[in-house]
Amino acid sequence: MVRFNNRRQKIKKLKIVLIYIVATIGLCMSVYPYLYLIIQSFTPEAEVDRVLVPSHLTLESYRWLFLGAGAKRPWLRALFNSIIVAGSSTVIALLGGAMVGYALSRLQFKGRDLFNNFLLFHMFYPGIILLVPLFLLVVFLGFYNSYLGMILPKALSLWAIFLYSSFFLSIPKEIIEAARLDKASELRIIFQIMIPLSWPITTVIGLLVFLRRWSELLWDMVVITSYDKMTLNVLLATMSTGEYVDFPGPMYAATFILTFPLVILFLIFGKRFTKGISLAIK
Amino acid sequence: MLKMRKQDNIVGYFLTAPYLFYTILFFVYPLIWSFWLLFHRTSIISRTREFVGLENVYQALGSIKVFAAFIFTYKFIAIFIPVTIVISLFIALLIDSLSKGKIIYIIGYFLPYLASGVAMSLIVRGMLSWNSPVSQFFNKIIGYTPDWFGNSTLAVIVIALMVSWKHSGYYALIFLAGLQSIPDEIYDAAKIDGVDFWMMIWKIIIPMLYPAFYTIMILSTGLSFAIFSEPLILTGGGPYYATHSWQLEIYRQTFEFGNAGYGATIGVLDAIVTFVTILLIKRLLKTWGGLYG
Numbered sequence: 001m002v003r004f005n006n007r008r009q010k011i012k013k014l015k016i017v018l019i020y021i022v023a024t025i026g027l028c029m030s031v032y033p034y035l036y037l038i039i040q041s042f043t044p045e046a047e048v049d050r051v052l053v054p055s056h057l058t059l060e061s062y063r064w065l066f067l068g069a070g071a072k073r074p075w076l077r078a079l080f081n082s083i084i085v086a087g088s089s090t091v092i093a094l095l096g097g098a099m100v101g102y103a104l105s106r107l108q109f110k111g112r113d114l115f116n117n118f119l120l121f122h123m124f125y126p127g128i129i130l131l132v133p134l135f136l137l138v139v140f141l142g143f144y145n146s147y148l149g150m151i152l153p154k155a156l157s158l159w160a161i162f163l164y165s166s167f168f169l170s171i172p173k174e175i176i177e178a179a180r181l182d183k184a185s186e187l188r189i190i191f192q193i194m195i196p197l198s199w200p201i202t203t204v205i206g207l208l209v210f211l212r213r214w215s216e217l218l219w220d221m222v223v224i225t226s227y228d229k230m231t232l233n234v235l236l237a238t239m240s241t242g243e244y245v246d247f248p249g250p251m252y253a254a255t256f257i258l259t260f261p262l263v264i265l266f267l268i269f270g271k272r273f274t275k276g277i278s279l280a281i282k
Numbered sequence: 283m284l285k286m287r288k289q290d291n292i293v294g295y296f297l298t299a300p301y302l303f304y305t306i307l308f309f310v311y312p313l314i315w316s317f318w319l320l321f322h323r324t325s326i327i328s329r330t331r332e333f334v335g336l337e338n339v340y341q342a343l344g345s346i347k348v349f350a351a352f353i354f355t356y357k358f359i360a361i362f363i364p365v366t367i368v369i370s371l372f373i374a375l376l377i378d379s380l381s382k383g384k385i386i387y388i389i390g391y392f393l394p395y396l397a398s399g400v401a402m403s404l405i406v407r408g409m410l411s412w413n414s415p416v417s418q419f420f421n422k423i424i425g426y427t428p429d430w431f432g433n434s435t436l437a438v439i440v441i442a443l444m445v446s447w448k449h450s451g452y453y454a455l456i457f458l459a460g461l462q463s464i465p466d467e468i469y470d471a472a473k474i475d476g477v478d479f480w481m482m483i484w485k486i487i488i489p490m491l492y493p494a495f496y497t498i499m500i501l502s503t504g505l506s507f508a509i510f511s512e513p514l515i516l517t518g519g520g521p522y523y524a525t526h527s528w529q530l531e532i533y534r535q536t537f538e539f540g541n542a543g544y545g546a547t548i549g550v551l552d553a554i555v556t557f558v559t560i561l562l563i564k565r566l567l568k569t570w571g572g573l574y575g
Contacts, residue, residue, distance in 0.1 A: 019379055109291045132545045132546040132549055134312045139326075156300070215399065218510050218529060237400045266389065278455075
């Protein structure tokens with residue numbers, strides 16, 4: 001009996017080890033392209049895309065990008081533009097989402113159901129239908145080739161409104177009523193009670209909106225024509241199919257600069273994010 | 283019963299005003315405009331407008347490029363959705379059975395989702411470039427280097443798998459949330475009844491994950507109709523329009539050739555096809571959900 005138990009325990013242990021091995025192999029495959037990217041960006045020009053392990057590491061590609069021939073294009077400026085566009089879009093999406101979400105879930109005003117139904121319709125409408133008229137509208141409004149043109153038409157996130165509104169419903173109404181008795185204004189209730197209480201959702205919305213905005217290509221490419229206003233993603237895309245196509249090394253360096261901030265952001269907020277996303281999906 | 287508070291009306295309208303303004307300006311108005319564009323020939327540069335009736339629609343329906351986009355998207359869906367669902371479900375089951383260090387694996391598997399379409403395409407282009415380690419490897423094994431982006435079948439497969447790599451970790455998170463909502467008692471009961479591993483997956487886990495499947499199917503179908511960066515950078519829509527996507531065609535027609543009316547028409551067509559496809563998939567999922575109750 002004892003020996004039998006021992007063997008079963010051994011099999012169980014073996015199983016756990018096996019699962020970890022498989023999970024780790026999968027993990028390596030999942031992050032392998034990133035490793036490839038990092039290594040190639042520090043590889044000497046002659047060896048880029050030729051070897052997995054370079055003979056020595058060098059900053060040549062980065063130097064080429066910022067000081068050499070690549071400096072014709074404003075890479076740092078593009079990084080700054082990306083931060084401005086993605087950052088302000090995220091702030092607008094969070095504030096707008098919380099305000100509208102609060103009204104749609106917690107206030108009994110006339111026409112609320114109509115609002116809610118329209119929101120669902122709006123949310124599931126394929127956005128591509130709007131691309132051309134939205135572009136013409138932006139030109140008409142004089143926002144062509146400007147930050148506002150990039151930010152405004154995509155600023156309000158319906159998905160954020162929807163998530164906030166369903167999450168706010170799970171917050172006990174006694175808390176809101178107590179705050180109202182204390183003569184707190186509705187805006188104060190939103191910003192000092194509702195948003196802090198829903199931090200997991202806020203993290204999820206904030207990170208995903210930032211990520212989506214950071215990675216947007218089509219819209220930003222269409223609205224912006226001058227290099228000094230392009231986001232990094234757009235600048236990299238224009239570079240990848242033109243005169244720089246034969247310079248894979250600097251291209252990897254730029255890709256690394258594009259992706260690295262997101263990875264850092266995610267490593268910082270990753271734990272909160274995974275907690276939040278299980279709440280968001282329900 | 284919730285009672286109406288008088289000030290709710292005022293505050294409610296005040297708080298929803300930004301949304302109302304945004305929606306009228308950036309949704310309702312362009313939406314109407316897009317139907318106006320459908321019947322006109324107009325350029326994005328000049329101010330000429332000419333009423334052409336249904337000519338744009340006829341042109342789009344008869345266009346080889348639009349048809350190519352239509353076919354490409356379904357080919358893409360046929361590879362992308364099954365592969366991604368199997369991989370992400372596998373990752374979710376794997377992570378769910380770990381006892382320690384779950385968070386490290388979750389974050390690790392999620393990292394590919396952070397790569398933009400441009401970043402991902404550039405990495406893959408380099409990895410598969412002529413004489414790259416991967417190509418050398420294939421050269422050794424099968425004797426030649428596959429023409430990754432020159433062969434029309436292969437190009438679609440590479441793009442689909444690449445997008446699949448990006449999204450598997452994200453969808454795994456959705457599955458994982460579903461798995462964690464399955465009560466332990468169900469597993470215990472199944473174990474006592476002597477249900478084996480595969481039965482457990484087919485008869486218990488997959489039916490219980492129905493909401494997660496639903497979400498992922500809708501998300502991934504929507505995404506398949508919005509492929510843009512990958513063909514733009516990797517193939518330019520080629521070879522022979524094999525990877526020509528809807529958005530690429532709209533972009534080319536509108537912003538490279540300047541035909542705003544025609545571009546908008548393809549946009550409307552794309553929206554209709556997307557809408558019908560999603561409706562069909564919803565119907566399919568409902569019958570499937572009905573089977574399990």
